[in-house]
Amino acid sequence: METGTNNYTSTLSEFKHQIERPGKTTWVWMIFLVILILLGIFALVAQITHGHIITGMRDNVVWGIYIVNFIFFMGVSYAGALISGGLQLFRTPWRKPVIRMAEFITIISLLIGPLYILLCIGRLDRLPYLVLFGRIQSPITWDVIAISTDIFGCIIYLYLSILRDIARIRDFENLKMAKWRKNLYKVLALGYVGAPEQQKRLNRASDIMAAMVMAIAIIVYSVLAWIFSVTLQPGWHSTIFGPYFVIAAVFSGTGVLIIVMWIYRKLYHLEAYITQKHFVNVGVVMLVLAAFFGYFTFSEYLTKWYGSEKNDELLIQILFNRYYWLFVLSNYLGVLMPLIVIGIPQFRKINIITITAVVVVLALWVNRYLIVVPTLESPYLPVQDSRADWIHYSGTWVEWVLTIGGMGSFCLLFTLFSRFIPIVELSSPKTTDIEE
Amino acid sequence: METLSKYTAKRSLLATFLIIAIALLNFNCLADEKSYVSMELSTWKYTDNLRDFTALLLAETEDGEEALAEAPVNFFVIGDNGPVQIGVAVSDTTGRAVVYFDSNNIFPCDEEGYISIFAEFEGSGLFEPAEDEMMYKDVLIDISFTEEDEMKFINFAGQIRGPNDEMMPLADDDIYFFVPRMFSLLKIADGWFEENGEGYVDYPTNIIGDSLGNLKVIGRILDHPDYGNVEKFAEIDWAIPRHLLAAETPTRELWTPIAPLWMIITLIIMLAGVWGHYFYAIYELYMIKKIGDKNKKSNTI
Numbered sequence: 001m002e003t004g005t006n007n008y009t010s011t012l013s014e015f016k017h018q019i020e021r022p023g024k025t026t027w028v029w030m031i032f033l034v035i036l037i038l039l040g041i042f043a044l045v046a047q048i049t050h051g052h053i054i055t056g057m058r059d060n061v062v063w064g065i066y067i068v069n070f071i072f073f074m075g076v077s078y079a080g081a082l083i084s085g086g087l088q089l090f091r092t093p094w095r096k097p098v099i100r101m102a103e104f105i106t107i108i109s110l111l112i113g114p115l116y117i118l119l120c121i122g123r124l125d126r127l128p129y130l131v132l133f134g135r136i137q138s139p140i141t142w143d144v145i146a147i148s149t150d151i152f153g154c155i156i157y158l159y160l161s162i163l164r165d166i167a168r169i170r171d172f173e174n175l176k177m178a179k180w181r182k183n184l185y186k187v188l189a190l191g192y193v194g195a196p197e198q199q200k201r202l203n204r205a206s207d208i209m210a211a212m213v214m215a216i217a218i219i220v221y222s223v224l225a226w227i228f229s230v231t232l233q234p235g236w237h238s239t240i241f242g243p244y245f246v247i248a249a250v251f252s253g254t255g256v257l258i259i260v261m262w263i264y265r266k267l268y269h270l271e272a273y274i275t276q277k278h279f280v281n282v283g284v285v286m287l288v289l290a291a292f293f294g295y296f297t298f299s300e301y302l303t304k305w306y307g308s309e310k311n312d313e314l315l316i317q318i319l320f321n322r323y324y325w326l327f328v329l330s331n332y333l334g335v336l337m338p339l340i341v342i343g344i345p346q347f348r349k350i351n352i353i354t355i356t357a358v359v360v361v362l363a364l365w366v367n368r369y370l371i372v373v374p375t376l377e378s379p380y381l382p383v384q385d386s387r388a389d390w391i392h393y394s395g396t397w398v399e400w401v402l403t404i405g406g407m408g409s410f411c412l413l414f415t416l417f418s419r420f421i422p423i424v425e426l427s428s429p430k431t432t433d434i435e436e
Numbered sequence: 437m438e439t440l441s442k443y444t445a446k447r448s449l450l451a452t453f454l455i456i457a458i459a460l461l462n463f464n465c466l467a468d469e470k471s472y473v474s475m476e477l478s479t480w481k482y483t484d485n486l487r488d489f490t491a492l493l494l495a496e497t498e499d500g501e502e503a504l505a506e507a508p509v510n511f512f513v514i515g516d517n518g519p520v521q522i523g524v525a526v527s528d529t530t531g532r533a534v535v536y537f538d539s540n541n542i543f544p545c546d547e548e549g550y551i552s553i554f555a556e557f558e559g560s561g562l563f564e565p566a567e568d569e570m571m572y573k574d575v576l577i578d579i580s581f582t583e584e585d586e587m588k589f590i591n592f593a594g595q596i597r598g599p600n601d602e603m604m605p606l607a608d609d610d611i612y613f614f615v616p617r618m619f620s621l622l623k624i625a626d627g628w629f630e631e632n633g634e635g636y637v638d639y640p641t642n643i644i645g646d647s648l649g650n651l652k653v654i655g656r657i658l659d660h661p662d663y664g665n666v667e668k669f670a671e672i673d674w675a676i677p678r679h680l681l682a683a684e685t686p687t688r689e690l691w692t693p694i695a696p697l698w699m700i701i702t703l704i705i706m707l708a709g710v711w712g713h714y715f716y717a718i719y720e721l722y723m724i725k726k727i728g729d730k731n732k733k734s735n736t737i
Binding site: 135136137145149152153156159160163189190191192193195197198201202204205208209212215216219 | 695696699700703706707710711713714716717718720721723724725727728729731732
């Protein structure tokens, strides 16, 4: 039978108030998030009623903040999958306190990201045509297949990862919660009691799915990159876009993970579980990825600049003039700050690493914006009508409110998930694994 | 001291009144300042004898010239008894106010055959009035096609309508020929009206038409000081028929019925591999449940 029972029982006793009935603060927090989501719904209704004319998107710049949010959330999701899958597969000793957060990030981002694609579509009623008349040779079809496959795989992986804890919560008698919730844990636990055969099968399935979600994360994000790179657009038509997107995704994901670690460490007083070591370890991953990201970015723009192709020159001119400060934030500050902060041991403090993570996440969001918008503002075909508001993109209140609504949904789902299953794995989170 | 402060207060009050008065005066002056508006009148005659008169309104603003929209423009024809209103149109967002007429409606003309059109914008609170006048002669163009010794020609003839409806040859002038392509017109020839009002140009044999070889050939007189813009088109089946070639092997194009074989094979292998593992994981979950049920049953027994 399962070992370490006393260990997880004591841990569950410590975490039980987090999964029991929410307190007043939690309710206030959740109501605040619901208000943000309702604001988003209001903006959505306005968009559906008045059409996309109330967004900043026009004939020339057909993609804006929505697609940036889509790429960002998908990137964060794949990063979560790669990090949690990698930590699980390689039995990284310090993984326990952070792996559950990475798993939550994966699935929640994956649920929210694709919604932004729907917001881009002017004729939602034609959405079924994508399935009814879809062509395999269309990169959009690849994306639909890849994302749906990824969502399904990540749900299985998350379920396998939380199965043990669901069973433990089911068996824990001193929990104050509604009966339906107890019944739900009972159903979801699938009769898992930690029998050797069950453990063996669960470990095997978890390892397989960990490997699968890592592979799929790379494939799916590459497919997303190919949607851009298969088009003959300046700034997009690049052979390194696949790996560049994957690196950027994992880079931003490590940033989000550090931020979530910091928030839950403060919120649930997890100082004993999430230590400076965890921040430094994830920070080192972030440092390596920052170096790779900087290398890819430099390689991408150097070749474009040196090639002196007319439209590439125009794009670089736009990036270094109209978007100068955003470019500096995205490609200089976002790369150099983690290199300096993590690289110099004196700076490796929890708060400094977290601030760096915030900068990285912002920089990576801006990076996606700089990939999407300036390219559409410098097309190969000359723009026939030169009205400034047709050529240049600027997000409207509708797009920003829906962005905030998306962030609110992410936080709300994270809060709900962490109230359903402890944010830290129950099996000996302070030490290495005991069960595998 | 008190006197001094009273004196200062009076002066301050007077200065304030003066400032307000000057400001109000300036404000009124500014409010009276209207933007200058320019008008340019032009005309097009189309194949179906429809003729338009277009007044282009441009207002001078701080940012330069901008199209003046929503401006009502009155159109007049000037006859022996002075101007007679023939229509009203409101300018669109490009600043164009357009009225259409059947060209067979004979407007009064002078002894040389000129018809005078006058357009007027009466102005508004913000914009000055504007007007323009133009004169034109009505022209008829005919286009036909002939073939001689395997050579193909586009023939054209032009006539000018005189004061008493008599027709005179349109001589010594240019005509340009176009064919419609996907995005715009392609110029295929420049023609010249001879003394007798007729002329011809070679028909280029390398033009692609529709699937039956039909082609629309458009002849145009452009921006002529006497005739304005005149267009006439005719259709002929001399073009190279367009064949939508089916690709011999499937390519990446979205309109091909099926994706390339390598793509289908790759996709099947990848999806089968991924979903196979998913089903295996689900099978393991099923087995976990089965073991759990078995344990439960044995415990109950």
